[in-house]
Amino acid sequence: MQRFIDLADLSRAEVLALLALAARLERAPQPQALAGRILGLLFMNPSLRTLASCQAAMARLGGSSFVITPGAGTWQLETREGAVMDGGVAEHIREGLPVLASYCDALGIRSFADGKDLAADLGEQKFSAMARLVDKPLINLESAANHPCQALADWKTLDELGIPPTGKLVLSWAYHPRPLPLAVPAATVHMAAMRGMQVTILRPEGFALPTPILEKARRAAAACAQAQGVAPATIEETSDVREAMSGAHVVYVKEWAGTTHYGDEAADAAARRAARHWCLNEDWFAAASPQCRLMHCLPVRRNVAIADALLDGPRSVVQRQAYNRLPAQMAVLYELLKPRETVSR
Ligand code: CP
Numbered sequence: 001m002q003r004f005i006d007l008a009d010l011s012r013a014e015v016l017a018l019l020a021l022a023a024r025l026e027r028a029p030q031p032q033a034l035a036g037r038i039l040g041l042l043f044m045n046p047s048l049r050t051l052a053s054c055q056a057a058m059a060r061l062g063g064s065s066f067v068i069t070p071g072a073g074t075w076q077l078e079t080r081e082g083a084v085m086d087g088g089v090a091e092h093i094r095e096g097l098p099v100l101a102s103y104c105d106a107l108g109i110r111s112f113a114d115g116k117d118l119a120a121d122l123g124e125q126k127f128s129a130m131a132r133l134v135d136k137p138l139i140n141l142e143s144a145a146n147h148p149c150q151a152l153a154d155w156k157t158l159d160e161l162g163i164p165p166t167g168k169l170v171l172s173w174a175y176h177p178r179p180l181p182l183a184v185p186a187a188t189v190h191m192a193a194m195r196g197m198q199v200t201i202l203r204p205e206g207f208a209l210p211t212p213i214l215e216k217a218r219r220a221a222a223a224c225a226q227a228q229g230v231a232p233a234t235i236e237e238t239s240d241v242r243e244a245m246s247g248a249h250v251v252y253v254k255e256w257a258g259t260t261h262y263g264d265e266a267a268d269a270a271a272r273r274a275a276r277h278w279c280l281n282e283d284w285f286a287a288a289s290p291q292c293r294l295m296h297c298l299p300v301r302r303n304v305a306i307a308d309a310l311l312d313g314p315r316s317v318v319q320r321q322a323y324n325r326l327p328a329q330m331a332v333l334y335e336l337l338k339p340r341e342t343v344s345r
Pocket of ligand 1: 299
């Protein structure tokens with residue numbers, strides 16, 4: 001594996017091998033496996049879990065890391081092609097990224113969606129431009145429309161919880177005062193489709209996931225099902241809470257921007273305000289079983305997206321999810337940076 005950019009770049013068997021590696025490294029630590037290796041981390045946007053789990057994973061494998069957060073002690077980085085840099089930004093990624101890559105053995109980049117142009121964000125224009133400047137193993141730490149590290153950790157969590165591979169996963173929209181990116185919902189649908197799950201997307205009108213995200217997940221579902229000789233995962237959308245929650249094994253809550261008014265700040269804010277009551281509480285689970293679990297990638301706004309009692313109650317596995325970012329990250333780093341076997345002649 002040279003790059004970890006998108007679960008879609010891997011076969012189901014390759015994802016399962018990464019999950020097995022994560023479990024093995026958790027059981028039997030290898031504190032010298034990546035001794036002398038360096039991970040560079042470029043965070044164009046804030047983080048808690050991704051940053052800390054990457055650094056902890058690298059340290060647990062014997063390697064080290066450095067972190068660059070442009071504008072916070074380091075130069076701000078311009079990403080626009082052809083920009084006239086006569087403002088406050090001192091350096092362009094065209095110089096900055098190759099410099100950073102030259103200091104490390106692998107580089108992780110977080111660069112969120114601009115949230116203005118849906119096609120540009122879905123096409124990963126900004127992340128792709130950055131990736132082209134890196135000649136080292138590269139990890140996507142959340143791009144405009146993807147978060148593969150989160151998805152890998154979530155798959156691990158689902159397995160550990162005994163959620164059936166063909167079980168029902170509800171991806172539920174929740175309110176947030178700002179239009180958040182599509183990265184986690186897109187990655188979650190894709191992960192669940194590769195896993196073989198029955199996926200229901202529960203969202204208010206105006207918040208349907210874009211067709212390219214759904215088509216990509218359906219293609220993955222078909223390919224994975226064909227490889228296994230089983231029926232493919234299904235992906236449906238509804239605004240009906242009772243219908244969605246009926247028979248659910250797990251509810252994955254996430255806030256995301258409206259897709260009808262994407263990039264139109266005022267219209268999107270009005271649509272989100274109209275759905276302000278989409279703050280999940282126990283009442284939402286009336287049609288679900290007591291065993292139905294609650295997931296969220298965090299950070300979450302308490303009593304805005306999810307009520308205290310639900311987050312603190314027995315359904316919630318958000319801490320387990322967050323912990324699993326560590327072994328999942330260890331597996332990705334090990335796979336990217338492990339010493340290659342040399343052939344002696
Ligand atoms: N879930 C997640 O990526 O968390 P952070 O934004 O804190 O890294």
